[in-house]
Amino acid sequence: MKSFTINKPNHDLHKEIQHKIDFKTKPLGALGNLETIACRVSAIQQTLNPELINPHIVVFAADHGIAQSGVSKYPQEVTYQMVLNFINGGAAINVFSGQHNIELKIVDAGVKGCFNDCPSVIDMKIAEGTRNFANEPAMSIKEAELAINRGAALVKEIAQTNCNIIGFGEMGIANTSSAAVIMHKITEIPLNLCVGRGTGLDDEKLVEKCKVLEAAASKYQPQQPMEVLSTFGGFEIAQITGAMLQAAEERMVILIDGFIATSALLIAQAINPAVLEYCIFCHQSDESGHKLMLEFLNAEPILKLNMRLGEGTGAALAYPIIQSAVNFMNEMASFESAGVSNVTT
Incomplete structure (x- = not known):
């Protein structure tokens, strides 16, 4: 049997992925499991801009x-x-x-x-x-x-x-x-x-x-x-x-x-x-x-x-x-880009 070389995704990018998700125009966690899916796909592809190609x-x-x-x-x-x-x-x-x-x-x-x-x-x-x-x-x-x-x-x-x-x-x-x-x-x-x-x-x-x-x-x-x-x-x-x-x-x-x-x-x-x-x-x-x-x-x-x-x-x-999880990651506005006020501290 062939041997399989499987490299785990580099989780160093995780903080940046989560930051991008958290600063979309929504309350923290408001997209629920879609956020988890977006994070997983982004981590697998090692990018802040994931895409689904030729499924x-x-x-x-x-x-x-x-x-x-x-x-x-x-x-x-x-x-x-x-x-x-x-x-x-x-x-x-x-x-x-x-x-x-x-x-x-x-x-x-x-x-x-x-x-x-x-x-x-x-x-x-x-x-x-x-x-x-x-x-x-x-x-x-x-x-x-x-x-x-x-x-x-x-x-x-x-x-x-x-x-x-x-x-x-x-x-x-x-x-x-x-x-x-x-x-x-x-x-x-x-x-x-x-x-x-x-x-x-x-x-x-x-x-x-x-x-x-x-x-x-x-x-x-x-x-x-x-x-x-x-x-x-x-x-x-x-x-x-x-x-x-x-x-x-x-x-x-x-x-x-x-x-x-x-x-x-x-x-x-x-x-x-x-x-x-x-x-x-x-x-x-x-x-x-x-x-x-x-x-x-x-x-x-x-x-x-x-x-x-x-x-x-x-x-x-x-x-x-x-697809929806990937699309919100790529297309949904951030608080900054939309000019929407974020939570007060």
Whole structure:
């Protein structure tokens, strides 16, 4: 696996950034979380005049062997069918990314089936789905490393288009199972608090899902983050992990989506904690474990809309709010420039 050199933003500029924010024509702190976002983007870009250039969302799709153990409400072929839906512009992420002028890329990280007649799908397939981790590790360490490297290479290519803000979505039937066990192993939060309903399991099926995942989690005791990823992960989760690490190396703003994407971040930050300095958390998923994931990362999301769709939809919906934070930083008058009296002392 390639090594990632991630330099933390220089916080010496923070006082100047905060001074600029505080002396806009408003009471101190009156723009609330927008001020926090403006400060984060400015720190990442190391400037008092941040800008968002050529925003991208990349959706990675892959199948999961654990789906064979009945942990999902939908059959495995839905992964392939949904990729076709992305290609045809019919998914929620197509709507939201188009609405906000975000470049959307679709990646086959490991879908069961081929897309030879679909040039708009980026072929980064590792295999046609992972193995069933109820029986054996989902992938080898070599496959996990290859997936990370491919995700990183794609982001490096995107960075050459001057893109400086990027989000990652996913599609993969049963990937909430992978994400839940990764969460359990990285955070040490009890597994029953990590497992959710995924695509909408009823109470009976949720109990069955928990039993399958509890048996699998107790079967293996991986110690290192790459071992956790290779044992329980998906090819899309692994490629997102590499993509996030590379995005941080490129000093991009990283838009963190929901439960699955955050599970990739758990692996990424375990490999290199500096990646967190480049992240903006876009929304809190309605998948039950996501709130605890965010608490573990000391992260406050921009939105809470009771969504649990994935695809990068939360990142796309949060993007215009981040735009607003950057715009007030650049365009809002200061007390001095507007000739407005500041607070009396």
